[in-house]
Amino acid sequence: MTQSASVRLEGIVKRHGTFTALHGIDLDIRPGEFFALLGPSGSGKTTTLRILAGLESVDAGRVLIDGTDVTATEPGSRDVAMVFQSYALYPHMNVGQNIGFPLKMIGTAPAQIEKAVQDAAAKVAISHLLDRKPGQLSGGQQQRCALARAIVRQPRLFLLDEPLSNLDAKLRLETRAELRKLQRSLGVTAVYVTHDQEEAMTIADRMAVFMEGRIVQVGTPHEIFRKPATATVAAFIGTPPMNLLPAVLADGHVRIGDELLPPPPGAGGGGGMEHREVILGVRPGDLRLGTTGIPARVEFVEDFGDSSIVNLEAAGQRVKLRAGELPAVREGEAVRLSFDPAATHLFDRATGNRI
Numbered sequence: 001m002t003q004s005a006s007v008r009l010e011g012i013v014k015r016h017g018t019f020t021a022l023h024g025i026d027l028d029i030r031p032g033e034f035f036a037l038l039g040p041s042g043s044g045k046t047t048t049l050r051i052l053a054g055l056e057s058v059d060a061g062r063v064l065i066d067g068t069d070v071t072a073t074e075p076g077s078r079d080v081a082m083v084f085q086s087y088a089l090y091p092h093m094n095v096g097q098n099i100g101f102p103l104k105m106i107g108t109a110p111a112q113i114e115k116a117v118q119d120a121a122a123k124v125a126i127s128h129l130l131d132r133k134p135g136q137l138s139g140g141q142q143q144r145c146a147l148a149r150a151i152v153r154q155p156r157l158f159l160l161d162e163p164l165s166n167l168d169a170k171l172r173l174e175t176r177a178e179l180r181k182l183q184r185s186l187g188v189t190a191v192y193v194t195h196d197q198e199e200a201m202t203i204a205d206r207m208a209v210f211m212e213g214r215i216v217q218v219g220t221p222h223e224i225f226r227k228p229a230t231a232t233v234a235a236f237i238g239t240p241p242m243n244l245l246p247a248v249l250a251d252g253h254v255r256i257g258d259e260l261l262p263p264p265p266g267a268g269g270g271g272g273m274e275h276r277e278v279i280l281g282v283r284p285g286d287l288r289l290g291t292t293g294i295p296a297r298v299e300f301v302e303d304f305g306d307s308s309i310v311n312l313e314a315a316g317q318r319v320k321l322r323a324g325e326l327p328a329v330r331e332g333e334a335v336r337l338s339f340d341p342a343a344t345h346l347f348d349r350a351t352g353n354r355i
């Protein structure tokens, strides 16, 4: 039976020369969770995963798997399996030999390897391909082969670094769903690195958002979408992401240009006399076209058939509005934008933190 591991990172610091890749990462991952590490390129996701795998040393902090300090433990003794973006299959071995390789390395008996390979291959539906060489497989089949090789040892912890990024869009969607099912059926803890927010949103139980070597928010996809902790997170989540407009919070109002709006519930509505530079966030789906509200100009419209995105200029910014039906607007037309104050988000302009 596969057991699922808990993972804990405490104050992990990683430096490359004078450059600090990770500035003190703290993280708790629960047994059986599908946990995503999400963030833009260079934010430290792969570094964190490699530290978990034991492929990278740390400059400070501790790594605990199931409560045991493994910071100094060799990769081979951590009972984890890793799948990389490049599948790193051995080209001269056939699929069966590739899948069985981790077991051969630890001296498992051939008959036992054979059985384990059959089982793993069946789980990812490549039983009919065992005699082929990796070069004779499609990208999706290679990806499954890499997955089978990872699960053959029945690890406690499954580490995946952008494992779907070499697949085309359609196959990626299908494989994403299968991967999720596979993880559930194995009951294994999975840590999944991606820079694709939509992928993280749809696949993860919880996720950590990385920015510049720091975790800025941890939560369920729903929590992070509903309440982004900073303007940077808000600008990273959603398709398209949240619109961010410079505004001023004064006398209990949010002012954008000449427009005075009520603030979101719970954000500075006390009517204090403070004058604070803020950022007002509104999701594209929460904006309405009309005759009242913030003045804007239509730039162009993207028509997706069942929905459309209207690109506008407002308050000196590019703003995106999502509409169900194609709205009757012309390029260059002057319009106004309104929204429910309850659906807005407020961030401090200096710190970027949610108010």
Ligand SMILES: Nc1ncnc2c1ncn2[C@@H]1O[C@H](COP(=O)(O)OP(=O)(O)OP(=O)(O)O)[C@@H](O)[C@H]1O
Pocket (backbone or CB within 6 Å): 016, 019, 021, 039, 040, 041, 042, 043, 044, 045, 046, 047, 048, 195
């Ligand atoms: N060996 C190294 N020497 C110097 N800098 C490094 C080294 N490895 C990684 N870095 C730097 O550490 C930072 C984090 O890298 P990391 O690979 O973890 O990013 P990432 O979040 O996985 O990005 P991506 O989405 O592009 O894969 C980057 O700025 C990278 O340039």
Ligand SMILES: [Mg+2]
Pocket (backbone or CB within 6 Å): 045, 046, 047
């Ligand atoms: Mg990476």
